[in-house]
Amino acid sequence: MPINITMPALSPTMEEGNLAKWLVKEGDAVSAGDVIAEIETDKATMEVEAVDEGTVGKIVVPEGTAGVKVNALIAVLLEDGEDAADLDAAAAPAASAATPAPAAETAPAPEVPAQTAAPAQPAGPAPVAASGDRIFSSPLARRLAKLNGLDLAQITGSGPHGRIVKKDIEAALEQGVGKPAAEAVAASAPAPAAAAAPAGPGKDQVLKLFDEGSYELVPHDGMRKTIAKRLTEAKQTIPHFYVSVDCELDALMALRAQLNGASPKDANGKPAYKLSVNDMIIKALALALRDVPDANVSWTDEAMVKHKHADVGVAVSIPGGLITPIVRHAELKPLSVISNEMKDMGARAKDRKLKPEEYQGGTTAVSNMGMMGVKDFSAVVNPPHATILAIGAGEKRPVVKDDALAIATVMTVTLSTDHRCVDGALGAEVLKAFKGYIENPMSMLV
Secondary structure, three states, rough: EEEEEEOOOOOOOOOOOEEEEOOOOOOOOOOOOOOEEEEEEEOOOEEEEEEEOOOEEEOOOOOOOOEEEEEEEEEEOOOOOHHHHHHHHHHHHHHHHHHOOOOHHOOOOOOOOOOOOOOOOOOOOEEEEEOOOOOEOOOHHHHHHHHHHOOOOHHHOOOOHOEEOHHHHHHHHHHHOOOOHHHHHHOOOOOOOOOOOOOOHHHHHHHHHOOOOOOOOOOHHHHHHHHHHHHHHHHHHOOOEEEEEEEEOOHHHHHHHHHHOOOOOOOOOOOOOOOOOHHHHHHHHHHHHOOOHHHHHHEEEEEEEEEOOEEOOOOEEEEEEEEEEOOOOHOOOOHHHHHHHHHHHHHHHOOOOOOOOHHHHOOOEEEEEEHHOOOOOOOOOOOOOOEEEEOOOOOEEEEEEEOEEEEEEEEEEEEEOOOOOHHHHHHHHHHHHHHHHOOOOHHHOO
């Protein structure tokens, strides 16, 4: 029987994506693991691999199609012994979903239960049951199970040959299957109703205020819609509290120059690392959260999530919006490692080549607008974070030292906190610790 290939969910929150490019054509033979297409989400371009073998019988959704719903049919794979005559029954129900419609009138594509494609990204080794038997599951199912702490051995697969697929993970989450008993009880509790977000002004309502021909309409892309939705929810549901402090940078700048001067060089004279002030800020914030662990948390209605490591997201501006690659376990990493990781992830972020696990999650974030000349500002907390640190420009300012007027390089930083879990006093402790590392930077090296 022909196998339906559907639009995969490349992240737990993905609802639709753009089918950017097909890497196979009709008639091509594919094996499990072969990369068959490139899918664009709101913030990344991901490769998709086949999890079954066969021959590409029909490509239903042409490359370049935008707004393809998750689980919509995108192609049909023929198994051994099947030919084009077997395609009609498989493709007919969803053929209409492949026809792009005007953006304002796109109808939801029908969902197809079979899932035969998954992102080609690390999903961990194939799991093995306690009996020693291999558990067959798609890469996406393994990644979703890992993100949600599910035991695949307790989940029954509904895919080909009993393979566990995305819908099995979703069903397990709804039913509390595959989790420890305490977590299953919590998962089964009804979630509180989310407050309805007030709708923004309609297009026609706004256009009436301006002369015809004095403007142009630029449709929102997926990234801008996601940013608008998440930050509206954040400001409506998170009680923000702000704490600011001034930090002197002269000692940090001197140490930075010394460390960069001591960087080993390769045969071409290229240094092994080149530290930026932002790299040292990331390290200082991570160490501050290590020292004040009660602030390294995430809020949930049932319990406080207290993190064991400081995973620091860093806001990177890209065309159309921004993305926050995450430096994991930043409190444990040397400055040189943080610097090289940020250079790599920052470059791939601008090309939208980050994997979802590289920008989703984290325990806090840094937003640095100092290089743009901004003196100080307040950032919006991005859940599941409880804090975000806004960095202003370092500038020469008059200061008083030993009762005498002096000049120092000073930057203003503002910590935004989720007041449900990080109140003012706790936020002040974090900033005190952060200021200590910035003004005594040698302490970050021990």
